[in-house]
Amino acid sequence: MSKKNIVQLNNVSKSYPQGDEVVYAIKNVSLEVSKGDFVVITGRSGSGKTTMLSLIGGLTNSSAGICEVFGVNLQDVEDEKTSEIRAKKIGFVFQFSSLIPTLSALDNVKLPGVFTKQPVGEARAKELLDWVGLEKQYGRYSAQLSGGQQSRVSLARALANQPELILADEPTGNLDIETELEMMELFKEINKTKGTTVLLVTHNPELAKFGNRHLVMENGLISEKMINGSPEAVLA
Numbered sequence: 536m537s538k539k540n541i542v543q544l545n546n547v548s549k550s551y552p553q554g555d556e557v558v559y560a561i562k563n564v565s566l567e568v569s570k571g572d573f574v575v576i577t578g579r580s581g582s583g584k585t586t587m588l589s590l591i592g593g594l595t596n597s598s599a600g601i602c603e604v605f606g607v608n609l610q611d612v613e614d615e616k617t618s619e620i621r622a623k624k625i626g627f628v629f630q631f632s633s634l635i636p637t638l639s640a641l642d643n644v645k646l647p648g649v650f651t652k653q654p655v656g657e658a659r660a661k662e663l664l665d666w667v668g669l670e671k672q673y674g675r676y677s678a679q680l681s682g683g684q685q686s687r688v689s690l691a692r693a694l695a696n697q698p699e700l701i702l703a704d705e706p707t708g709n710l711d712i713e714t715e716l717e718m719m720e721l722f723k724e725i726n727k728t729k730g731t732t733v734l735l736v737t738h739n740p741e742l743a744k745f746g747n748r749h750l751v752m753e754n755g756l757i758s759e760k761m762i763n764g765s766p767e768a769v770l771a
């Protein structure tokens with residue numbers, strides 16, 4: 536695998552038994568993601584997007600094929616190693632912000648430091664919350680934040696450990712259009728200014744323009760959208 540590839544999937548499948556049959560969530564998917572890419576994967580509900588991110592994040596194992604992340608074949612290593620990669624190099628953002636309700640916004644952002652044993656300092660956590668526009672909400676609990684604000688906190692939290700890769704699963708799925716676009720601009724800014732690689736999946740094809748690559752999933756298969764031999768989103 537090329538050194539520049541942060542993610543490399545070779546003929547990866549993930550299947551589930553269903554009665555006497557086997558159902559494929561992902562079928563023979565091959566994908567290379569280079570450092571600095573902002574890949575947007577679109578596809579309908581049930582097309583395999585979440586499964587794809589779970590495999591790359593090491594949250595589930597493939598049924599067949601090779602899944603390499605940061606040069607590590609996830610099948611070859613113990614769960615502990617996968618957890619370490621996840622904690623140190625990957626930031627996750629989910630549709631429902633998954634904040635800990637009993638922690639303030641600030642403490643939620645500091646949380647990843649607990650898992651890496653490299654504390655996220657107060658100043659850094661505040662800086663991240665300022666960046667997502669929540670300078671006045673440090674002490675608020677999720678119940679006291681709007682959906683858009685919760686999404687912002689989870690983005691700030693995903694960045695706390697300065698991850699090299701962000702995996703985002705429908706991060707704007709429950710937001711109004713205006714807030715959705717603001718969130719997407721934040722992803723774009725991190726990608727541009729820090730060179731952080733972003734892999735974002737969504738059912739909304741309109742969001743493809745924020746990335747430099749657009750892939751489409753359909754029934755567990757993936758294909759790259761190209762125009763005149765170049766990835767579509769780059770031309771947008």
Ligand code: ADP
Nearest residue numbers: 551559560578579580581582583584585586587
């Ligand atoms: P998406 O995120 O695009 O909506 P998913 O990756 O969640 O799609 O699911 C893809 C397909 O795999 C769906 O048909 C879903 O029902 C199936 N699937 C996902 N996870 C499981 C599971 N744990 N057990 C059985 N089937 C699953």
Ligand code: MG
Nearest residue numbers: 584585586704
């Ligand atoms: Mg999903």
